[in-house]
Amino acid sequence: MTGEFALIRRYFHPPTRHTLLAGGDDAALIVPQMAHELALSTDLLVGGQHFFPDMDPHRLGQKAAAVNLSDMAAMGATPRWVLLGLTLSSFQESWVAAFSQGFRKILDAHEVDWVGGDTTAGPLALAVTIIGEVPDGQALRRSGAHAGEDIWVSGTLGDAALGLDWRLGRCPDLAPAARDFALERFECPTPRVALGQALRPLASAAIDISDGLLADLGHLLTASGVGAQLELARIPTSAAQPSGPTDSDWQRRVLQGGEDYELCFTAPSSRRSQLEALGRAGTVVLTRIGRVTAAPEERFIQDEKGQSVAVSWRGYDHFAGAA
Amino acid sequence: MTGEFALIRRYFHPPTRHTLLAGGDDAALIVPQMAHELALSTDLLVGGQHFFPDMDPHRLGQKAAAVNLSDMAAMGATPRWVLLGLTLSSFQESWVAAFSQGFRKILDAHEVDWVGGDTTAGPLALAVTIIGEVPDGQALRRSGAHAGEDIWVSGTLGDAALGLDWRLGRCPDLAPAARDFALERFECPTPRVALGQALRPLASAAIDISDGLLADLGHLLTASGVGAQLELARIPTSAAQPSGPTDSDWQRRVLQGGEDYELCFTAPSSRRSQLEALGRAGTVVLTRIGRVTAAPEERFIQDEKGQSVAVSWRGYDHFAGAA
Structure with missing residues (x-):
């Protein structure tokens, strides 16, 4: 008993900022703000499935928090x-x-209170539940996209997949600076929390990119009942990518690779100048990568010659491996 | 991909009653009631640790829900x-x-909305997070007990431990009716949700019995900075128990056995008649088993001769086994 309860007390009950009762009771108690909805999300991270069991624990702690903050950003x-x-x-x-x-x-950087949880013995795994607030009626959803709107993404895509590739020995010749950047992106993603809040009056729909651009944009398109035309040349990537858009590894990492935790969102074209200004003023670049189309089944990426790029829009299946 | 997302859609998005947006987005959205605090709790149930991996899945689903509802009852x-x-x-x-x-x-019986979560591959495990509402300032906590108050428990204790004993082959001669009752109590505990709400104006502190009477009452005493004197002969047990208070197996099951999910609470003696009436009127018996004492270190159980019963007040350590 000493073990479990002592560790819980010592490390898992940090001071809180806006919580009535945290830790050590049957439940935590919070007082929600008036005129706000609450956003609730749970993410599982299983050792050997979502992270290498020997991953540096400090980075794992950061990633576990960041992944959940990203869900709040997307809303x-x-x-x-x-x-x-x-x-x-x-x-x-x-x-x-x-x-x-x-x-x-990561929680402190976003003034999030760690109010409770549970600790037990078994195969290494994390279950993080996050609760956020959003003014009544202003939450971003996946279902608000309309034909004719623009499709945007934040930051650069494919970096986390490049970091994973390096960890798996798939790109041993990666330059040290590119490797460090990609590993940092893979292990310590930056949740776009401030961006998500700034997008509330501008975006019509949003999702975070955890399973890959095409898979997650696909969820948004399905929820909105629309299609998409993307332009391959517009997809933003970092200088760390060792190849370009015609390379199949590039396409796999940038279009299908997960865990970049950037935001993908749609917005009317009337918002372009505001979004461009937001990208310039903020800490993360915003890039328009295509447009929403009316046909729900249309999912099209064109290369610089206007040809369709043949690539699967499916994501990762935890039960069947890559689909 | 078909596997994971199809199963989530098909089974895990039941209709909701009081939820703005459930499932299928980056987060669920809820609208909390005015003038209420929210109680938040997460419980982990790991296969082979908290339940037998071959446990009937229908019963496991019931238990996973009940265990979390019990945390709300305790608040x-x-x-x-x-x-x-x-x-x-x-x-x-x-x-x-x-x-x-x-x-x-179980959720339907308590009108609880299942609003989201996550599903992944890995060693069988459940992480349930529950959110409840309680009128401002009325939540029951572990820390409110005062010297001189009565200590009460609901229902009967040791039934779940008897069911576990039977599953482990420790009491093969148990009569069929007693076995079925004990297994039902072990696998499908009844969370005392209505009782918890009824106790708000009556009890000074409360906890649910998940780790055993002595361990959980011990948490309450520690949180309140008080001691306790219990009377062994008053501890309520069911007719299923095959032995009596002088038997060490009885003491282990009834005093130390976990998972009964009854409530243990304290109340001023001025509330006795109201609590007795509540026990008679409700679906579960309430029994006064001792009293709160002033000395924080005093944890005393006396048998019918007034002798102290030598038994550990510690609970189960998931890292070290029974303490």
Whole structure:
């Protein structure tokens, strides 16, 4: 008993900022703001499935927090409270200390309170639940896109997939600077929380890119009952990518690779100048990559010659591997 | 991809009653009631650790829901929304169907909306997050007990431990009726949700009995900075128990056995007649088992001769086994 409860008390009950009762009771107590809806999301991260079990625990803590903050960003919500369910195969205090420091680092940067959770023994896994607030009626959803609107993404795509490729030994010749950048993007993604909130009056629909651009945009298109035409040459990538749009590895990483945790969103063309200004003023570039079309089944990417790029719009199936 | 997303859509997005947006987006959206606090709790259930991996999935679904509802009961909260994180070692539709039916059965009985979650592949495990509402300032906590107050429990104790004993082959001679009752209590506990809400104006502190009477009452005493004197002869047990208070197996099951999910609470003696009436009127008996004492370190159980019963007040350590 000393083990479990002592570790919970020591690392998992940090001070809170806007919470009535945190940790150590049967439930945490919070007081929601008036005239706000609450956004609720749970993400599972299983060792060997979503992260390498030997991953640096400080980075794992950061990633676990960031992945959940990204869901709040995609809704335009302000993240406020987090619950952590941690399943540990063994109790090593140094691991728990480093993990909780990484987790807290990201939460603190966004003023999110870590209010409770559960800890148990078993195969290494994380279950993070995040609760955010969004003014009544202003949440971004996947279902609001209309034909004729623009499709935008934040940041650069394919970086996390490049980091994963390097970890898997698929691109051993990657230059050190590119490798470090890609690994940082893979292991410590930056949730676009401020961007999500700024998009509330501008975007018609939004999603975060966790499963890959085409898979996640596909979810948005399905939810909105529309299609899309993308321009391959417009997809933003970083200088770390060792090849270009005609390379199949580039296409796999940039179009299908997950875990960049950028936002993909749609907006009327009347918002272009505002969005361009937002991209210039903010910390992350915004790029218009295509447009929404009326035909729900139309999912089209054209190369510079106007030819269709043959690539699957499906994402990753946790039960069947890559689909 | 067909596998994961199809199963999520088919079984995990039941209709909701009081939810703005459930499932299929980056987060669910809810509208909290005015003048209410929200109670938040996450529980992990790991296969082989908290349940037998071959447990009937319908019963497992019921138990997963009930265990979380019990946390809301202990706070005096009205359970409202649930998120389920499900890690499956393989996808068997019949298992998923039965599990989700069991899960929904308990949620429906309490009008709780299943609003989202996550599903992935990995070692079988559940992470359930529940959100409840409680009128401002009325939540029951562990920290409100005062010296001189009575200590009460609901229902009977040791039944779930008897069911576990039977499953482990420790009491092969148990009569069929006693076995069925004990297994039902072990696998399908009844969360005391209505009782928890009724206790709000009566109890000074409360906790649910998940780790065993002594361990959980111990948490309450620690949080309140008080001690306790219990009377062994008053501890309520069912007719299923095959032995009495002088038996060490009885003591282990009734005093230390977890998972009964009854409520243990404290109340001023001025509330005795109201609590007795509540027990008579409700669906579960309420029993006064001792009193709160001033000395924080005093944890005393006396038998019928007034002698102290030597038994550990510690609970189960998931990292070290029984403490």
